[in-house]
Amino acid sequence: MFKLKVKTGDSVLIRVGKDRGKTGKVLRVFPREGRLLVEGRNLVKKHVRPRRAGGKGQRIEVPSPMPVARVMLVCPSCQKATRVAVQRTPEGRRERHCKKCQAVIP
Ligand SMILES: [Zn+2]
Numbered sequence: 001m002f003k004l005k006v007k008t009g010d011s012v013l014i015r016v017g018k019d020r021g022k023t024g025k026v027l028r029v030f031p032r033e034g035r036l037l038v039e040g041r042n043l044v045k046k047h048v049r050p051r052r053a054g055g056k057g058q059r060i061e062v063p064s065p066m067p068v069a070r071v072m073l074v075c076p077s078c079q080k081a082t083r084v085a086v087q088r089t090p091e092g093r094r095e096r097h098c099k100k101c102q103a104v105i106p
Contacts, residue, residue: 003031003086003094004029004031004034004036004068005073005084005086005096006026006029006036006068006071006073006084007026007029008026008027008028008029009025009026010025010026010073010074010105011023011024011025011026011073011074011076012024012025012026012036012038012071012072012073012074012081013071013072013073013074013081014038014041014042014066014070014071015070015071015072015081016069016070017042017066017070018042019038019041019042022041023074024038024039024040024041025038025039026038026039027039027063028065029068030065033065034067034068034069035065035066035067035068036065036066036068036071037063037064037065037066038063038066038071039063040063041063041066042063042064042065042066043061043062043063043064044061044062044063044064045059045060045061046059046060046061046062047059048060073105075098075100075101075103075105076103076105076106077098077101077103077105078098078100078101078103080098080100080101082098082099082100082101083099084096084097084098084099084105085097085098085099
């Protein structure tokens with residue numbers, strides 16, 4: 001399966017859409033869909049029905065998954081939005097590098 005360069009816990013900059021220019025933390029990735037969930041971003045209003053008869057329904061805002069192509073990874077060492085290089089170490093591990101400062105991104 002195609003592996004995404006962004007993973008849970010990463011900080012990303014949103015480049016397209018209503019949250020463009022904002023950063024956020026990745027809560028979940030959906031590799032099969034090529035989408036990710038960013039904390040507090042791409043919010044949609046969800047209508048919640050009342051739980052009991054006579055109770056009140058509400059509209060709550062929840063994040064919805066957006067395409068990975070909308071975001072760029074923010075490098076934890078140089079704090080810039082960057083592209084990512086993926087390399088295999090001699091031991092066969094997968095290692096991500098920042099294309100701007102070359103630092104290894106955990
Ligand atoms: Zn960097």
